[in-house]
Amino acid sequence: xxxxxxxxxxxxxxxxxxxxxxxxxxxxxxxxxxxxxxxxxxxxxxxxxxxxxxxxxxxxxxxxxxxxxxxxxxxxxxxxxxxxxxxxxxxxxxxxxxxxxxxxxxxxxxxxxxxxxxxxxxxxxxx
Numbered sequence: 001x002x003x004x005x006x007x008x009x010x011x012x013x014x015x016x017x018x019x020x021x022x023x024x025x026x027x028x029x030x031x032x033x034x035x036x037x038x039x040x041x042x043x044x045x046x047x048x049x050x051x052x053x054x055x056x057x058x059x060x061x062x063x064x065x066x067x068x069x070x071x072x073x074x075x076x077x078x079x080x081x082x083x084x085x086x087x088x089x090x091x092x093x094x095x096x097x098x099x100x101x102x103x104x105x106x107x108x109x110x111x112x113x114x115x116x117x118x119x120x121x122x123x124x125x126x127x
Contacts, residue, residue: 014063022086024049025056033059034083038103040074041086047076049084057086067099068092 020033022043031043041059049055051073059067069092075085091099 017062020059020061023058023060025058031083036103036106038100039088041071041088042083043086044081044083046082047073047078047084049073051076054089055086061102064102065098067095067102 020036022031022033022041023029024031027048029048031045033041034044035042053073055071055073057069057071059069061067069088070090071086071088073084074087077083077085
């Protein structure tokens with residue numbers, strides 16, 4: 001069958017329940033992830049690992065997949081919003097391109113949301 005669409009359709013169902021988690025392979029503990037960048041993560045929960053400790057993790061992103069990584073604990077928060085700031089040292093070679101594509105897509109979604117909110121705010125001020 002010949003496709004007549006000018007642009008491909010993208011199923012949005014993959015965005016449902018988007019709650020990334022990090023499985024720490026050393027002890028099988030799981031931490032929710034609240035922030036993601038190309039080179040870092042913030043893991044939510046009581047810090048269990050030492051500052052500068054190197055860990056192997058599987059970063060699970062629902063409806064996308066798991067990314068095996070080697071990471072290092074850079075900072076810890078114990079009081080308000082406890083957790084650990086993690087630097088990504090290495091993404092397993094077979095998954096590096098997928099990781100870069102994922103981060104690029106995530107950034108585009110974030111920018112679209114921020115742009116929409118600015119326009120909505122401006123629109124509401126000037127009806």
